[in-house]
Each structure stands twice: as structure tokens, then as C-alpha cells.
Amino acid sequence: xxxxxxxxxxxxxxxxxxxxxxxxxxxxxxxxxxxxxxxxxxxxxxxxxxxxxxxxxxxxxxxxxxxxxxxxxxxxxxxxxxxxxxxxxxxxxxxxxxxxxxxxxxxxxxxxxxxxxxxxxxxxxxxxxxxxxxxxxxxxxxxxxxxxxxxxxxxxxxxxxxxxxxxxxxxxxxxxxxxxxxxxxxxxxxxxxxxxxxxxxxxxxxxxxxxxxxxxxxxxxxxxxxxxxxxxxxxxxxxxxxxxxxxxxxxxxxxxxxxxxxxxxxxxxxxxxxxxxxxxxxxxxxxxxxxxxxxxxxxxxxxxxxxxxxxxxxxxxxxxxxxxxxxxxxxxxxxxxxxxxxxxxxxxxxxxxxxxxxxxxxxxxxxxxxxxxxxxxxxxxxxxxxxxxxxxxxxxxxxxxxxxxxxxxxxxxxxxxxxxxxxxxxxxxxxxxxxxxxxxxxxxxxxxxxxxxxxxxxxxxxxxxxxxxxxxxxxxxxxxxxxxxxxxxxxxxxxxxxxxxxxxxxxxxxxxxx
Amino acid sequence: xxxxxxxxxxxxxxxxxxxxxxxxxxxxxxxxxxxxxxxxxxxxxxxxxxxxxxxxxxxxxxxxxxxxxxxxxxxxxxxxxxxxxxxxxxxxxxxxxxxxxxxxxxxxxxxxxxxxxxx
Numbered sequence: 001x002x003x004x005x006x007x008x009x010x011x012x013x014x015x016x017x018x019x020x021x022x023x024x025x026x027x028x029x030x031x032x033x034x035x036x037x038x039x040x041x042x043x044x045x046x047x048x049x050x051x052x053x054x055x056x057x058x059x060x061x062x063x064x065x066x067x068x069x070x071x072x073x074x075x076x077x078x079x080x081x082x083x084x085x086x087x088x089x090x091x092x093x094x095x096x097x098x099x100x101x102x103x104x105x106x107x108x109x110x111x112x113x114x115x116x117x118x119x120x121x122x123x124x125x126x127x128x129x130x131x132x133x134x135x136x137x138x139x140x141x142x143x144x145x146x147x148x149x150x151x152x153x154x155x156x157x158x159x160x161x162x163x164x165x166x167x168x169x170x171x172x173x174x175x176x177x178x179x180x181x182x183x184x185x186x187x188x189x190x191x192x193x194x195x196x197x198x199x200x201x202x203x204x205x206x207x208x209x210x211x212x213x214x215x216x217x218x219x220x221x222x223x224x225x226x227x228x229x230x231x232x233x234x235x236x237x238x239x240x241x242x243x244x245x246x247x248x249x250x251x252x253x254x255x256x257x258x259x260x261x262x263x264x265x266x267x268x269x270x271x272x273x274x275x276x277x278x279x280x281x282x283x284x285x286x287x288x289x290x291x292x293x294x295x296x297x298x299x300x301x302x303x304x305x306x307x308x309x310x311x312x313x314x315x316x317x318x319x320x321x322x323x324x325x326x327x328x329x330x331x332x333x334x335x336x337x338x339x340x341x342x343x344x345x346x347x348x349x350x351x352x353x354x355x356x357x358x359x360x361x362x363x364x365x366x367x368x369x370x371x372x373x374x375x376x377x378x379x380x381x382x383x384x385x386x387x388x389x390x391x392x393x394x395x396x397x398x399x400x401x402x403x404x405x406x407x408x409x410x411x412x413x414x415x416x417x418x419x420x421x422x423x424x425x426x427x428x429x430x431x432x433x434x435x436x437x438x439x440x441x442x443x444x445x446x447x448x449x450x451x452x453x454x455x456x457x458x459x460x461x462x463x464x465x466x467x468x469x470x471x472x473x474x475x476x477x478x479x480x481x482x483x484x485x486x487x488x489x490x491x492x493x494x495x496x497x498x499x500x501x502x503x504x505x506x507x508x509x510x511x512x513x514x
Numbered sequence: 515x516x517x518x519x520x521x522x523x524x525x526x527x528x529x530x531x532x533x534x535x536x537x538x539x540x541x542x543x544x545x546x547x548x549x550x551x552x553x554x555x556x557x558x559x560x561x562x563x564x565x566x567x568x569x570x571x572x573x574x575x576x577x578x579x580x581x582x583x584x585x586x587x588x589x590x591x592x593x594x595x596x597x598x599x600x601x602x603x604x605x606x607x608x609x610x611x612x613x614x615x616x617x618x619x620x621x622x623x624x625x626x627x628x629x630x631x632x633x
Contacts, residue, residue, distance in 0.1 A: 130587055137594045144601055148608075156609035157620055160539055163602045164618070167546050168534065170598070174553045174591055181584065182560035233620060 052080035099466025158237035179210035190509035221253030240350035288314025295425035330397035362436035
């Protein structure tokens, strides 16, 4: 067995308790170990991506129990790619959190950060539906801690909403899994695929309920309309570097939809026929529409970026709900792009909020106004999908893949108008925040910056060098994704092809005897 | 017995949903706990209801047994929901103590850097 597969889970699982128990009073050591851990995770992710890129699916049986009885981890191209994306995202964020001093505003930032990475990587690697639930809970419970990191009355209130919403989501998840287990008697995803196909159509009422409940759960995670209400308040009030990390969490929902509804409830299964195309697609279109309206209507930069996250999830889920191989390849490219672009905007928004507060209104120019404006400009170009950055390529691929779809007109209209409204919204915010500040009419604020609370102003000055370097790292990631769009798309197409031939996955997990 | 278990799950879920829709955090947390109780009983029942049956196979004689997997699942679910409830109680408590207000909804202009949010 190839032990690399379990390494992305084991490394943070060991590192996080080590940071809590041994290094809890040594912030510098915590930082060193945290960075080392993320670099290690990146190395592991590169290794397993290289292993998976050959195209064969590898299975890791935990406890060496054979597949339908024990829990398996499965490494295919999709999970390798998502783990790589997690590691690539985590590195600049941890550097930014250190550079901006966010990690010293509360306790246990680095430990929670690594628990979060463990949950995310586990969710991407597992091949068992109940284990997926467990990893969801791991990443959620870490995210509760990260979300309320640093404290403050408003953040805690937003945290209560966030936790309550996700607890309801977890309960729904359990109801869905219970229903599916009650009908099929298994929760291993590959085994589930075999059993679901065997069930006669007249006995599928309960299974259909289970499949719809499961889709609802993933839609809550992915913030699909009308289940998106938790996202703006939570992300806007979370520490923004954490919100940047949360950019991967909505993608966990998208990943789960892709995984479960290509494998267990595949496109040719009669039980869930029309679930993705008829239900998810209109919801995705609405998500994009509402996300862009939110961008235009926000009066706070963090809230605006949160709506950017919703809008990009909309585009992503449109691509997923087209449910063809080319559209899925486009979706996979877009996942990579939108995660990085959203994270970039969150980090830039944090720089803005640290210096002048987040309200989208003219104020006196802040320190490093020009540089931050340039970074915001890059992020806005990437997110709105204008050339030359990868957002343009991603949206082009999605549009191209939807050309032959039955409701291509609606998809094109929503994506194109949505992009336009996004450009207008981001341009409005950028103008008000960065340019209007030079208007002579604006008087400088009295003395103090209108920043969060006393705790923050008592922290030492952030070292902007590291923070800027990490933001430029994300920009570099986007640029690389644009330059190497060809190889990335080849990999994405291979991944999509693998997703749409679930027989390989099933025979790899179940040992090929079924 | 099926009717009893099913109606218990139904009543607890209904009461839980009613409480979740309240406007203060304490009833919402109570509602969340009720729903997690309901889901635990529900998970337990997904292995079919069997009375007085062991949760293991007997290889010497053919006796009735109950499905052990839902019991393992429900154990995990209980532990997780217990922990989560503890977390939300702590966060809700500190939110209440820092803002002197236990309404679950936020004011429209609430944001972390809004002036005057320090209570």
C-alpha cells in the first residue's frame, strides 16, 4: 500500500496537537512549525499529484480492512488536485497571518489552522460517505475556532449564526446518510454505486429522499442559493485571512457534489435523474445573479468579497451542473482559479480594513495606497474574469462547454451579465476606496484609525513585507495558472474523463470482483 | 414499536425546528440539541429495529442479530453533536457577555469595524 495517501491527513493531525501541547507559549516556534508543516503538506500534495497524474486510482485501506467493510481513502486525479490546491492556498495564508500579526490576536491560531487543513484534506481523500461526514465535522469545528479568532462582540455573534447553521447542516447530513444506509446497507461510495444501480426503480422513494437531502447538505456547504445565507455575515466578520482559507471550504461542497453525483448517484442512475440538471442548475444561475447583485450593493469591502465568493461558486456550480465531460474539465480549472482569486481579494480586503476600515466610502489615503490598489485591481480582474488572467480562461471554458447545452442562452446571459455587473461593482468599490481618497474635500480622520478593538491596536505593527510577499505569491499563482493553462487543462480533462468512467473507481476500491 | 420510534423522531424534529426558528440563542441551542437527539434515534433505527438481539454475528448457531454498523455510526454522531453543542454554548455565551444581547440575528450594519461595537 502506498502510504503517501494518508500523509496529508496524518501530518496536520500530528502537528496540530504538537503545537497545542508543546509549543503553546512559544509563538515563534509555533510559526516555524506551522510554516514547515504547510511546506511539508505542499511537498506531499505534489508527490501524490504526480502519482495520481498517471491515471490509475490508488486505494488506501485504513486498518487494512478490505473495502466495503473498512474505511478507504482513495487517491484519484480529482482528490490529488484538490489536496494540492489546499496546500497551495494554505502556504500564502499562513505567511500572511504571520506577517500581518493576525495569529497573535487570539490563542491557538496555528493549531486550529492545521486541524482545518486535516479536515479539508481528509474530505478530499476519503472514499466513504460517513467518513466524509466526520472530516466535514473536523474542518467545521476547526473553522468555528478560526472564525471567532480574535474575538469581538460582532464576530462572536456572527460565529453563533455560523455554528448554528452548520450544526443544522450536519444534522441534515446525518439524516441523509441514515436514509441512504437504511435503503442500501452501505456507506462506502463505490459500494453505494453498485447497490444503487441494483435497486429496482419502484423501491427508490426513500433513496431519492436521501439523495436530495445529501445534495441539500452539499449545497449548504457550497453556499448555493437559497442556502447561502450563512456565508456573507460569517465570512465578512471572520478574520479575513481565515476567510481566505474558507475559500476552500465552499469548494469542499462543490467537490462533494462532483464526487457523489458522478459516482454513487451517477448520471445514468434513474433514481436521481434530473436532480443536477433540473434543480441544481437554476439554483446555480440564481446564485451567480444574487452574488453579483450583492457585490454591487455592498457597503463594506469584506461583505463585498464574501459576495464575490458566492458569485464564483455560482459560476462553478453552473459548470458542474452542465454535467458533461468538457464542462467538468472547465469547472475543475475554474475551482483552482476561483479559490485563489477569492483568497487574494480577501487578503487585499484585510490590508484595506487594517489601514482604513472596511466601509466602501472615501476616506483619507492609507499607507501603501498605491500598492494595495494595484493588488485589488489584479484581484478584481481575476475575479471578474477579464483578460489576461485565468478568470477569463475559466469563464471562456465554461461558456464554451455550455454551447450545446439545452439552456445555453440562460447560462450565457447570466454569466456574461453577471461578469459585467461584477466589473461595475468592483470598479465602484475600487474607485471609492482607492481613488476618491485623494479628493481634496476629504479631511484626514482625527487621530486614531477606526479599527476593531483595543486588543488590535495594542498589537505591534505588522511587518508588511511578509504580508505583501504572500499576497504577491497568490498573484503569482494566478499568473502561473494563466501561463500554464494548457497543461492545467489537460490535467483537468483527464480528471473529468476519470470522473465520468466511475467503473475504474469502483473496481479499484472493491478489488474488481464485482 | 415502529410507529412509536417514528413518531418520536418526528415529534423531536418538529419541536427542534420550531425552537431553531426562535429569535434568541438559548431556544435555538435547545432546538439544535433536540434535532441531534432525533437524528441519533433515527440513525439507530436505520439498521432496522430488533428487540433483544446481540449486535454480533454468531458463527455457531443461526440467531437473530441486529446491525452493528448503525450503532457505531450513532456513537460517532453522539460524540460529535455533543462536542458541537458544547462549542456553540461557549460561543453563544461569550457573544452574549460581550454584546449584552442574546438575539441570534445581527443588525444590518453590524460589521467588525463598525464604530461603537465595543460594549
